[in-house]
Amino acid sequence: MPRPALSADRALQVIDVLVAHPTQRFTLTELSRRTAVNPASAHALLAVMLRAGYVQRHPEHKTYSLGPALVAAGETALEQLPALRMARDRLGSLSNELELEVVLTSPTEDEIIFVARAGRPSAFGLVLQVGQRSGNRSFPRQHFVDSREVCARDSGILPARFRGGPRGSILAIGF
Numbered sequence: 001m002p003r004p005a006l007s008a009d010r011a012l013q014v015i016d017v018l019v020a021h022p023t024q025r026f027t028l029t030e031l032s033r034r035t036a037v038n039p040a041s042a043h044a045l046l047a048v049m050l051r052a053g054y055v056q057r058h059p060e061h062k063t064y065s066l067g068p069a070l071v072a073a074g075e076t077a078l079e080q081l082p083a084l085r086m087a088r089d090r091l092g093s094l095s096n097e098l099e100l101e102v103v104l105t106s107p108t109e110d111e112i113i114f115v116a117r118a119g120r121p122s123a124f125g126l127v128l129q130v131g132q133r134s135g136n137r138s139f140p141r142q143h144f145v146d147s148r149e150v151c152a153r154d155s156g157i158l159p160a161r162f163r164g165g166p167r168g169s170i171l172a173i174g175f
Contacts, residue, residue, distance in 0.1 A: 019131030095119030
């Protein structure tokens with residue numbers, strides 16, 4: 001495996017923090033602490049990301065949040081991943097049909113990314129945020145259904161193990 005580019009890795013860490021906490025804005029110090037990047041490096045990194053539109057900075061509070069360049073990146077990604085877009089668009093109806101909270105996931109080489117959710121969170125379920133990453137082995141596999149099964153839902157062939165499942169359970173759809 002090639003050695004990662006440190007600056008690229010740091011920029012992605014910042015984006016991951018902001019994605020995993022969509023209702024929050026973070027100061028330079030908070031982002032530095034959460035990413036373990038020293039404040040001087042974080043300042044330089046955020047300046048570049050700000051100029052490119054990947055983050056935006058609140059003028060008074062001096063806090064950072066996601067920028068408009070990531071909206072365009074997300075829209076482009078959905079165009080390039082039509083199965084993911086289709087599954088995301090059907091989460092609400094699937095959640096209603098199954099009376100379960102449903103999350104849509106996508107794997108990376110090392111992790112699972114939670115990319116969308118629908119339904120009410122269960123008091124007994126996992127607390128998952130869109131954008132959160134989890135190690136591939138840390139999420140119970142019995143809660144997963146393959147994306148092909150979701151695409152087949154309209155044909156009535158969703159696996160029986162998910163029809164009329166226990167109320168408040170969670171179903172994760174993996175791509």
